[in-house]
Amino acid sequence: MEFESLKDGLLSTVDTGLKYARTIDREAEFELYLYYRNRAEVDIDQGVVKATDGIEEGNAVRVAKQNSVSFASSSGISLNRIKRSINEAIASLTSLSVKDERFKGFCEPKKPGREGAFAREILDLSREELITYASNLVKDGQGFDRRIKTVAGSSSAEWGGFAVGNTQGLLQASRSASNSCYVYCMAVQEEERKSAYEYDISRERLINTEDLGETAARKAIDLLNAQKLNKTTVLPTIWEPNAAAAYIYTSFGQSARGEYVVEGRSPIADKIGKEIATPKLTILDDGQELSYPSTEAIDAEGYPQQTNTVIEKGKLTRFLFDTYYSRIYGTESTGNCSRGGGPFGSTLPYETSPLIRPKYFEVKPGSKSLDDIIASTDGQAILITDAPIGIFHSSVATGEFSSVANSAYLIRDGEKKCPLQPVSVSGNFYEGFKQLLELGNDSKKTQYTVETPSLLFDGFSIVG
Amino acid sequence: MLEKLQNSVKLGEKLGAEFVEARFDDLILRTLYRVNDTWKDILLKSRAGVGVTCYYGGASGYSYTPSENDKELEETVTRAFKMAKASANAVSLKLSFDKRAPVKSQNSDTFPIKIHPKTKDLSYKVDLVNRAVDNARESGENISNVTGMYGELYGRKLFTNSEDSMVDWQFELIDLRCTVTSKTESGNLVNGLGQAHGTMGLELFDTKGSTPEDIGKEAGAHAKEQLKARACPAGKYRTLIENNLVGVLAHESFGHLSEGDFVVIGGSPLTGKIDKKLGTEHASIVDYGTPNLQEFGGLWVPYDDQGTKANKTTILDKGTLKHYLHSRGTAQYLQQEPTGNCRAVHFGFNPIPRMTNTYFAPGQLTKEEALELLDTGIYAIQTSGGQVEGDGSFVFKAIRGYWVEKGEIREPLREVALSGNILHLLSKVEGATRDLRIYAGYFGGCGKDGQYPLPCGIGGPELVVSEVRFGGKA
Numbered sequence: 001m002e003f004e005s006l007k008d009g010l011l012s013t014v015d016t017g018l019k020y021a022r023t024i025d026r027e028a029e030f031e032l033y034l035y036y037r038n039r040a041e042v043d044i045d046q047g048v049v050k051a052t053d054g055i056e057e058g059n060a061v062r063v064a065k066q067n068s069v070s071f072a073s074s075s076g077i078s079l080n081r082i083k084r085s086i087n088e089a090i091a092s093l094t095s096l097s098v099k100d101e102r103f104k105g106f107c108e109p110k111k112p113g114r115e116g117a118f119a120r121e122i123l124d125l126s127r128e129e130l131i132t133y134a135s136n137l138v139k140d141g142q143g144f145d146r147r148i149k150t151v152a153g154s155s156s157a158e159w160g161g162f163a164v165g166n167t168q169g170l171l172q173a174s175r176s177a178s179n180s181c182y183v184y185c186m187a188v189q190e191e192e193r194k195s196a197y198e199y200d201i202s203r204e205r206l207i208n209t210e211d212l213g214e215t216a217a218r219k220a221i222d223l224l225n226a227q228k229l230n231k232t233t234v235l236p237t238i239w240e241p242n243a244a245a246a247y248i249y250t251s252f253g254q255s256a257r258g259e260y261v262v263e264g265r266s267p268i269a270d271k272i273g274k275e276i277a278t279p280k281l282t283i284l285d286d287g288q289e290l291s292y293p294s295t296e297a298i299d300a301e302g303y304p305q306q307t308n309t310v311i312e313k314g315k316l317t318r319f320l321f322d323t324y325y326s327r328i329y330g331t332e333s334t335g336n337c338s339r340g341g342g343p344f345g346s347t348l349p350y351e352t353s354p355l356i357r358p359k360y361f362e363v364k365p366g367s368k369s370l371d372d373i374i375a376s377t378d379g380q381a382i383l384i385t386d387a388p389i390g391i392f393h394s395s396v397a398t399g400e401f402s403s404v405a406n407s408a409y410l411i412r413d414g415e416k417k418c419p420l421q422p423v424s425v426s427g428n429f430y431e432g433f434k435q436l437l438e439l440g441n442d443s444k445k446t447q448y449t450v451e452t453p454s455l456l457f458d459g460f461s462i463v464g
Numbered sequence: 465m466l467e468k469l470q471n472s473v474k475l476g477e478k479l480g481a482e483f484v485e486a487r488f489d490d491l492i493l494r495t496l497y498r499v500n501d502t503w504k505d506i507l508l509k510s511r512a513g514v515g516v517t518c519y520y521g522g523a524s525g526y527s528y529t530p531s532e533n534d535k536e537l538e539e540t541v542t543r544a545f546k547m548a549k550a551s552a553n554a555v556s557l558k559l560s561f562d563k564r565a566p567v568k569s570q571n572s573d574t575f576p577i578k579i580h581p582k583t584k585d586l587s588y589k590v591d592l593v594n595r596a597v598d599n600a601r602e603s604g605e606n607i608s609n610v611t612g613m614y615g616e617l618y619g620r621k622l623f624t625n626s627e628d629s630m631v632d633w634q635f636e637l638i639d640l641r642c643t644v645t646s647k648t649e650s651g652n653l654v655n656g657l658g659q660a661h662g663t664m665g666l667e668l669f670d671t672k673g674s675t676p677e678d679i680g681k682e683a684g685a686h687a688k689e690q691l692k693a694r695a696c697p698a699g700k701y702r703t704l705i706e707n708n709l710v711g712v713l714a715h716e717s718f719g720h721l722s723e724g725d726f727v728v729i730g731g732s733p734l735t736g737k738i739d740k741k742l743g744t745e746h747a748s749i750v751d752y753g754t755p756n757l758q759e760f761g762g763l764w765v766p767y768d769d770q771g772t773k774a775n776k777t778t779i780l781d782k783g784t785l786k787h788y789l790h791s792r793g794t795a796q797y798l799q800q801e802p803t804g805n806c807r808a809v810h811f812g813f814n815p816i817p818r819m820t821n822t823y824f825a826p827g828q829l830t831k832e833e834a835l836e837l838l839d840t841g842i843y844a845i846q847t848s849g850g851q852v853e854g855d856g857s858f859v860f861k862a863i864r865g866y867w868v869e870k871g872e873i874r875e876p877l878r879e880v881a882l883s884g885n886i887l888h889l890l891s892k893v894e895g896a897t898r899d900l901r902i903y904a905g906y907f908g909g910c911g912k913d914g915q916y917p918l919p920c921g922i923g924g925p926e927l928v929v930s931e932v933r934f935g936g937k938a
Contacts, residue, residue, distance in 0.1 A: 040547075046729035047556030051547040054528040054540070056812055069503075074510035075530030075811075081510075088508050095586045098503045127550040135554050150731040186731060186854060193733060193855035232699050263499050264608035265645055267653060347812050347914070351493070351509045389851040390859025390881060397609075397645045397653035402881030402935030404859045422857050424883050426698065426935035461698050463933055 001036060003123055003159050007173040010034045010077070010163035014173075017082040018165050021061070024090060028065040030167045031106045032086075033300065033339070034077050035059070035350040037160030042130045044138050045152040053127065056160075058350035060339070061085040063092075064106070067099045071353045106301065107323045107333070109170040113288050113304040116295030117204035122177045125157040125206070133209050137183040140213025147224065148217045150186040155179070155207065164302040174296040178203040183213050187220035194223035194419075196386070196407065199447065204291055219385070223407055226419040229464025236381040236437070236458045237425060238373055238411070241444035244455040246387035248361055249448040251429035252283060254396045256310050256318075257356045258325035258336075267399045267430060271316045277433035279314040280366060287335055287359030294359045294449060299337040301354050306335045310361075322356050335359070363452035366439030370454050373438050374411055381411035382462060387448070388425055402426035423464035435459040465490075466632070468532065469624045472516055472541050479545040481518035483563075483626045486541075487769055488514050489811045491619035491635065494581070495906075498593050498612040506586070511619075513811035515769075518544040521552030522560060526814035559728065559793030567629040567771045574634040575757065575764035577665030581616040581638055584666055589614050592669055592676045596642040596658070599680030605688040608653065609645040612680075614638075615661075615906030617919065621767075629771045636663050637763065637919055639906035642680050644687035654878060656687030657846060657863055661905040662921075663757055663764035686864060693876035696865060696934055702841030703882070703932040704834055707901040709847045709862050711922030714749050715822045716850055717858040717886035720912065722751075722779045722787075723805070723817040724794025726854070733856050733887060734785060743783035743890030746927070748825035751789055752776040753804050755821050755902060755921070762821040762902030762921035769815035770806040777803045779822075783890065791817050809915035818912060821904065821921030827896025829928070834897050836871040837928045843868050844880055844932075849908065856886045859935075881935040889929060897925040 001009055014032050021030040040053040059082045060073040072088035074081045137153030161175030180201035187194050196219035198212040239247055252268075260266035268276060287295055287305030299305050301323060309317050321329065322337035338357035340349030368376070374383065388403035408420045440454035469486040476484035490512045497505035513530040514537060525548030529540045581589070593612035600610050616638045623631040641659035648654060658681070660674035668674050705713070726732040734742075753765040753774025766774050770792055777787050788798060791806035794817060807818040829837065843866040850860030865877040902923035909917025 042551065042554075044554055045725070046731070048559055048725070048729060049523040049551040049555045050526070050814060051523065051551045052526045052528075052814060053543045053547045054526070054812065055530075057530055070506045070508075072508040072510070075513050078531070081530070084510060088510070092506055092508060092586055096506065096590065098506070098590055100502050102502060127547055131551055131554050150729055152729070152731075188730075191733075195854055259499075259504075265653070348511070348810065351507075351511070353505050353507055388859075389853055389857065390861070390883065393849040393851060393859070393861050395653075395655060395848065395861075395879060397655060398879065399653075400879060402859065402861070402883075404857060404883045404935070406853050406855070406857055422883070422885075424698070424859075424881070424933060424935035426881065461935065463698050463700075463935060 006036065006161045006175050007163065010036060010161060011171060011173050013077060014163045014165040014171060016079060018167060020083060021086045024086060028063050029106060031062040033060040033162065033164045033350060035162045036077060037158055039156065039158040040127065040130060041154060041156035042134045043154040044134045046150055056347060058348060059085050060350045061089045063089040064103060065093055067101055067103055068093055068096060069100055069103050070096065073351050102328050103324065104327045106166040106168055107170055107303050108168055110304050112172050112297040113306060115174055115297045116176055116292065117290040118177055119203065119205050121206055122157055122179045123159055125179060130155045130157060133181050133207065136209050137181060137213045141183055141185045141217045144214050144217035145221050147187045147189055147221060148185050149188040152184045155181040170302045172298045172302045174298050176203060176296065178293055179207050181207045181209055183216045185216040185220045187224055189224050192224055194220050196220040196223065201293060203293055223419045226421045228421045229423055232463045234459060235462045236377050236456060237460050238381060238383045239455045240385045241442060241452050241454060242386045242446055243384040243388060244452045245446035245448040245450035246391045248363060248450045248452055250391050250394050252310060253358050253361060256320050258319050258321040258329060259356055260396055261319050262325050262328050265397045267397065268316060274316060275314045276316050276430065277311060277314040278436045280439055281311055281314050281433060281436055282364040283311040284309050284362045285320060285358045285360065286362050289360065292360040299335045300339045301337040303333045303335045303337060305359060308334045320356050320358060322354055325356060358449060361450040365441045365443045365453040367441055368438060370440050370442050373440055373454060373456050374416055375414040376438065377411055377414055379413065382423060383409040383411050383416060399429045401429060420464060423462055425460050425462060427460035432457050432460065465622060466624065466630065468537060469622065472537055473624055473626055475538060475541045476516065476518045476545055477626060479542065481520050481545050481548065483519040485517045485625040485770060486514065488622040491617060494616045496589055496593050496614040498597060500610055511810060514540060515811040516541050516544045517814055518548045520545065520548035522555040522558030523548045523551035524814065525551060528811050559797055561792040561796040563627055566627045567631055567773060569631045569633055569767065573766040575636060575663050577636055578667045579665040581618060581666055592640055595676035596640060596680035599677045600642050600644050600684040602684065603681040604644045604646060604684030606646045606691060607644055608647045611643045613641050613907060617906055623769065623771045625771055631767045631771045633766055637904065637906050638664055638666065638668065640669060640676060640679055641907065642683040644683045646687040646691055648691050654687055654690035655863060656683045656685065656690060658682030662761045663904065689876050690864060690878060693878045696877045696880040698935060700931050700933050702838055703929045704838045704843045705927045705929060706845040707924055707926055708903050709844055709860060710824050710924035710927050711903055712847045712850055712860050714824050714924055715819055715920060715922040716852045717856060718749055719751065719819045719822040720852060721856060722789050724788045724790040724798060725817045727788050728794050728797050731854055737785050739784060741784050742887055743780060744893045745782045746827055746896050747780060747783050747890045747893045748778065749780040749822065750776065750778050750825055751805065751819055751822045753820040760900050760902045762923065763904035763919055765820040768804045768806045769808045772802045772804040772806065774804040774820065789817050789819060807918060809918040813915045816913060818910060818918055819920050821902050823900065823902055823922065824896060824924030824927060826898050826900040826925040829895050829897045831897060834895060834926055834928050835868060837895050838868055839871060840869050842877065842880065842934060843873060844882060858886060859883045883933050883935060892930040893927055894930050895928040900925055
């Protein structure tokens with residue numbers, strides 16, 4: 001397929017598939033989702049080169065009849081593979097007597113939103129250019145300091161799209177292209193190992209590898225000679241954007257999802273309109289900001305993506321919904337239907353039934369620089385520079401987290417001192433938001449579908 | 465299909481590839497997911513596709529397609545070759561490997577299960593979930609959510625290469641689990657879990673301890689117990705770690721460090737440490753693709769995705785590092801034998817060194833002796849996952865725990881988080897119980913290099929460790 005004709009091609013196939021489905025069962029409702037993505041990637045790990053160039057494509061069918069719903073998917077978007085999914089989904093429905101009384105039909109047609117930004121040159125990136133990007137990242141990292149022992153660089157380019165249609169008359173498609181690069185450096189000094197990474201991702205321009213290798217190498221070197229904290233205590237913690245993004249994604253990024261709210265697993269389910277954080281906190285979920293990687297004209301069931309305010313000045317204003325859960329809750333969809341899971345998405349998203357995910361969280365910045373925030377702390381505090389490990393395994397239901405910050409510094413009397421050996425940081429996400437003292441002005445787009453500045457919290461337990 | 469793969473290998477060689485591997489997966493994945501009284505998911509996924517690796521000048525190029533069409537297979541091989549050729553100039557560390565005798569699989573390589581999931585209709589499986597949920601409700605208290613899940617993954621895996629190997633076997637895995645969320649008087653939510661899984665037939669769910677009723681009751685009872693549990697105190701404690709959580713330690717914190725690709729580039733702290741003492745005599749770690757499933761449970765992986773037959777690899781032997789886990793390339797580079805550990809999550813990815821069933825070897829202690837040896841500390845049980853870093857540091861969540869005093873279990877603790885560095889922890893292992901259990905589920909899996917979720921077995925006995933750091937309330 002070609003990028004220019006991708007949407008037309010997918011829409012035409014969806015239409016044909018739905019017509020076939022109608023011939024099998026005229027009384028049932030059908031939804032057909034097609035996914036196509038062309039992806040090339042080069043990884044250079046300390047001189048070992050692995051390169052991939054392939055096509056991901058697949059289809060997913062939902063069938064509904066008399067309040068029973070079933071799902072089937074298969075690899076490929078040929079009509080034969082689509083027919084296979086349709087027939088499997090119908091077979092499941094026929095052999096099953098379970099009802100979902102809450103199901104009230106598939107998504108109704110609406111005017112789509114807008115697609116995100118697009119840079120044509122991404123489509124023209126050659127294998128050789130991707131290899132050059134990755135090689136440059138590795139070269140820059142390796143040359144920085146003799147203590148940098150391991151450097152891995154990667155670059156990738158992808159383009160594709162999806163289309164969705166249903167027997168309610170909905171027929172929509174969206175397409176996108178993006179490129180990204182990543183460099184990882186490990187500094188080794190005797191038995192001490194410290195690592196850091198940098199990246200660039202864009203849909204509106206070609207990636208820029210300049211300085212990334214050096215910056216990652218410098219960050220890794222700076223973490224060497226780490227000191228032991230040697231205490232169990234409660235201290236203020238400053239979370240730089242990569243770390244703060246993990247915190248936001250794992251807390252409100254999960255508990256604001258409509259399925260957790262409706263199914264009784266969200267600890268903020270009964271808090272709409274209530275103050276759940278300090279008034280300094282405002283969070284949007286933006287599926288329409290042109291530069292965000294997840295911006296599409298429609299969500300994964302065909303509803304227009306939109307901009308939703310989740311928390312405004314500390315008050316919980318909105319949960320995120322797809323059509324199914326919005327109808328149970330008694331509201332409209334917020335355009336947050338997704339396929340594939342986790343902060344990094346999924347390589348076979350068509351295999352996942354529709355679920356709710358934030359499109360892209362944006363935490364509104366404050367006015368202070370990171371240096372000012374550091375200077376504002378009294379006594380001891382901890383600066384966390386990258387996502388602490390373990391934080392993504394926190395329970396949505398409890399809100400409690402326990403993580404270990406491997407990239408951390410001791411702050412004393414408002415000054416950044418030495419790097420620290422791994423410190424355990426634990427607490428409760430929602431109690432933490434009530435003790436959110438400051439937001440920085442250093443907003444950054446992160447890998448975790450969150451744009452956030454640095455955050456200063458009080459009250460977390462520290463073991464080091 | 466084998467002929468199409470063989471043609472792909474020939475085409476790759478004709479284009480100029482020095483070695484070619486081609487594989488075909490034709491897998492069925494079924495997921496049933498009930499939340500309270502609603503069937504959230506009744507899914508059937510047909511995952512079929514071809515993956516081709518071309519080796520050229522020390523680089524590997526990989527491509528894939530869901531199509532079995534000859535023209536698209538030719539394009540796939542061409543893409544793989546062009547990617548390898550374009551990358552060759554960037555190679556400074558070559559992971560080439562010598563040709564070997566072809567590998568030919570036998571029908572008996574597939575694990576013989578009694579009741580294959582494809583022989584039972586959907587209503588049979590729906591009933592399994594319903595029975596688990598009903599029993600969870602009966603045994604739980606203040607329940608705000610009950611979730612029942614069933615998963616099955618089975619199908620054909622076919623492989624050939626430039627050596628004319630022909631590997632053809634059936635992957636099999638089933639999983640039934642139940643989670644309960646209950647609300648405490650103060651409004652906090654707590655969880656309980658029950659589960660049974662592995663390469664087994666559906667007869668597993670007729671076995672004592674693994675019936676839907678047992679699974680549901682376990683989930684409900686544990687959530688109920690958690691209602692009265694207190695928060696785990698922060699600090700360092702003597703610890704008894706239960707089998708499942710021991711398995712996560714074996715896999716996540718040590719197993720990954722032993723994977724050959726990580727060792728070759730010097731990224732692993734285990735690099736260059738063969739025959740070095742890293743742990744106590746009670747710490748032995750094994751990776752084994754075909755363990756005794758009837759006795760211990762686990763996953764059946766008779767061949768990896770490079771066609772290498774499964775091996776029993778003792779990675780750590782009584783505290784001494786003995787072997788790494790390999791692809792053919794990393795094995796030759798490090799002058800060890802291939803171990804059957806080159807795996808891919810699906811046809812969209814190139815195979816890389818991954819684990820099969822990784823577990824701590826059992827010791828001699830009874831449960832009572834282990835508690836006595838623990839004396840006073842924390843008994844950490846089950847897991848909801850964890851994360852590791854390349855230096856060996858880890859964080860793992862135990863779903864629940866107990867405070868133990870003078871060898872006696874005193875009171876339940878809420879979800880506890882263990883953290884530390886695996887190399888430090890190995891030097892603190894004081895004893896292991898004699899009961900080995902291996903766990904391998906459909907839900908979740910290993911996520912190395914974005915290849916999530918690859919089914920793996922994890923396990924071990926229970927371990928007594930003299931010092932583990934717990935995150936909790938200071």
